[in-house]
Amino acid sequence: MKGLNTKKVIITGAASGIGRATAQRFYQEGSEIILIDMPPIEETELKAMFPERMTYIQGNVTNKDDLAKIQTEMDKGFDVLINNAGITRDATIAKMTDDQWDSVIAVNLTAVWKLSQMAATKLKELGKGGVILNAASVVAHYGNFGQSNYVATKAGVIGMTKTLAKELGKSGIRVNAVAPGFIGTPMVRAMPEKVIQMMEEKSPLKRMGEPEEIAAAYAFLASDDAKFISGTCLNVDGALVIG
Numbered sequence: 001m002k003g004l005n006t007k008k009v010i011i012t013g014a015a016s017g018i019g020r021a022t023a024q025r026f027y028q029e030g031s032e033i034i035l036i037d038m039p040p041i042e043e044t045e046l047k048a049m050f051p052e053r054m055t056y057i058q059g060n061v062t063n064k065d066d067l068a069k070i071q072t073e074m075d076k077g078f079d080v081l082i083n084n085a086g087i088t089r090d091a092t093i094a095k096m097t098d099d100q101w102d103s104v105i106a107v108n109l110t111a112v113w114k115l116s117q118m119a120a121t122k123l124k125e126l127g128k129g130g131v132i133l134n135a136a137s138v139v140a141h142y143g144n145f146g147q148s149n150y151v152a153t154k155a156g157v158i159g160m161t162k163t164l165a166k167e168l169g170k171s172g173i174r175v176n177a178v179a180p181g182f183i184g185t186p187m188v189r190a191m192p193e194k195v196i197q198m199m200e201e202k203s204p205l206k207r208m209g210e211p212e213e214i215a216a217a218y219a220f221l222a223s224d225d226a227k228f229i230s231g232t233c234l235n236v237d238g239a240l241v242i243g
């Protein structure tokens with residue numbers, strides 16, 4: 001896609017699922033990729049997948065020292081930040097612990113805000129515009145049983161995205177969110193076959209999505225083909241949520 005071969009792209013949560021597929025897509029497009037995730041690189045397949053144009057930062061996006069490592073990398077210059085890392089800690093409101101609430105808020109919302117702040121500051125300084133993309137979810141639009149913490153973060157991410165688009169537009173920085181539906185990452189594929197079938201039946205396209213289909217949305221929104229798109233949340237869900 002237009003312009004991606006000249007871009008340096010930072011992706012959080014890149015060792016698994018959607019993040020890994022996104023790294024793969026940008027790599028294929030010729031981008032330089034900076035990947036962030038928690039396992040040591042030896043425990044991932046990333047080295048073999050990306051023999052060149054790849055830097056791995058082992059770190060936790062909620063940890064101050066690790067954020068400092070990411071800042072050092074940002075200081076070398078970059079074009080795109082994709083806030084993909086996310087977690088679930090499901091429980092109904094009656095059973096949810098403070099820890100379950102706090103940990104999901106820390107990764108899915110506070111870290112997205114902090115990394116966006118770091119990125120915006122640096123991109124403004126570099127003065128050549130840039131792109132920030134955030135992982136939302138379709139559950140932000142309609143709620144989900146047992147996920148008050150997760151849904152609150154994803155709805156928060158959409159609001160933050162719109163606000164940052166307004167604040168950063170004059171610096172040529174575009175900010176968008178992607179809201180995946182039911183996507184066949186390892187976590188989802190491990191669910192009971194009955195649940196998967198039920199979810200597929202609910203979808204007008206009668207299937208779950210693939211991580212590569214979310215990666216494609218990130219690639220489009222980061223590319224120069226999307227240079228007039230900012231402040232939006234793109235649902236990539238096979239029409240699971242309409243309206």
Ligand SMILES: NC(=O)c1ccc[n+]([C@@H]2O[C@H](COP(=O)([O-])OP(=O)(O)OC[C@H]3O[C@@H](n4cnc5c(N)ncnc54)[C@H](O)[C@@H]3O)[C@@H](O)[C@H]2O)c1
Pocket residue numbers: 012013014015016017018019036037038039059060061062084085086087107135136137138179180181182183184185186187188
């Ligand atoms: N899979 C789906 O159906 C789906 C649907 C809607 C939204 N999403 C969102 O897409 C994103 C990716 O989801 P996925 O299904 O690929 O998940 P995944 O669990 O397969 O991958 C998430 C990655 O993020 C990393 N990560 C988690 N916490 C981190 C932290 N504190 N610091 C650094 N890295 C961290 C994990 O180690 C993992 O590699 C998430 O934000 C998720 O909420 C996924």
